[in-house]
Amino acid sequence: MSRLDRRELRVFPLRERKNDLRIAEIAVTGEHPAPSLSDKQQSQTTRTAEHIIAARKGNKPVVLTYGAHLIKNGLGPLVAQMLERGWITHLATNGAGSIHDWEFAYQGESSEDVRANTAQGKFGIWEETNRFLNLAVAVGGIADLGYGGSVAKMIHEEGLTIPSVEEIRKELASLASQEEPDETLGALADLLYLVTTFNLPAGKMEIPHPFKKYSLQEAAWRLKTPFTVHPGIGYDIIYTHPLNCGGAIGRGAVRDFLAFADSISKLENGVHLAIGSSVMAPMIFEKAMSMANNLSLQRQGRPMSGHYLVINDIQEGGDWDWSKGEPPREHPAYYLRFCKSFYRMGGQLEYVCLDNRDFLLGLYHALAGY
DSSP: OOOOOGGGSOOBOGGGOOOSEEHHHHOOOTTSOOOOOOHHHHHHHHHHHHHHHHHHHTTOOEEEEEOHHHHHTTOHHHHHHHHHTTOOOEEEEOHHHHHHHHHHHHHSEEOOOHHHHHHTTOTTOBHHHHHHHHHHHHHHHTTTOOHHHHHHHHHHHTEEEEOOHHHHHHHHHHHHTSSSOOTHHHHHHHHHHHHHHTTOOSEEEEOOOTTGGGOHHHHHHHTTOOEEEOOOTTTSGGGGSTTOOHHHHHHHHHHHHHHHHHHHTTOTTOEEEEESOSSHHHHHHHHHHHHHHHHHHHHHSSOOOOOEEEEEESSOOTTOOGGGOSOOTTSGGGGOHHHHHHHTTSSEEEEEESOHHHHHHHHHHHHHTO
């Protein structure tokens, strides 16, 4: 079976791309006024805040899983303030959520015209985004970092340190001689391939991020809040670049999934927020929850309980009360597949049909009132 050779692609400099969003113009912070909400929306937001405050008082996790539009709506700085105040203990996003945040930190702009650029063979085929993100994950892999931590660290340190070929080979030989080498062996092999194939010079690769104050990933690294990225192979623009290494990406993603699962294993009486992620969030959550219950049954003789699950999206759900169970087929809420997935995870489910800017800003002000 033949495969496309990405080295034949013409890769374009990021500076040539016209961007639709500028983070300085769209950034939302807690200094913005509280939004005007309906009685139901205000009640749901207040209830969510109450559960978060109770969870944090009990030293229980509050996990926020989100899609890329949270970042594209300028909410990264607001969520960073929530991290600073200790309201959120774990962040999880998809590949695009990391990419848009990085582009904002690097150049202050993001979001291209997909239709126009695809027709020109340009969509996603950008040098800086793809080179630096792929390298970050590969370099982070030899330091036991996951996908999210690798990118966040690069933003924070404004660069990457590339080891020499000799250093990599020496470490490879040392690990290979051990009876039970750890997975760093594979990470070193992947990095060796990239360094030798693309003639990457050893030493510090300076990568300025003049807008990193807007980066949610950087805030997570700085505040030591777990930040995990859960990509799908081929879903994101980084897969169009020759420096993309499946081994490095897969390793980083698995590490991040296990870090996410660890947080979910402690979720009893905690809170999980899923904002604008109808596919990734329920998929990783249900597997993590199954593993958490497996461990809980072994340790406590029962599955986990008391977790509060909040979904925020803009798809109309017909005002279904999820405390009554799953809706019948004839009800519009039946087709909210992501709600059904979360409902089946036990605990209490709340679906908030609201623009994520209004929900998160309203939630911030509700939390600040305690």
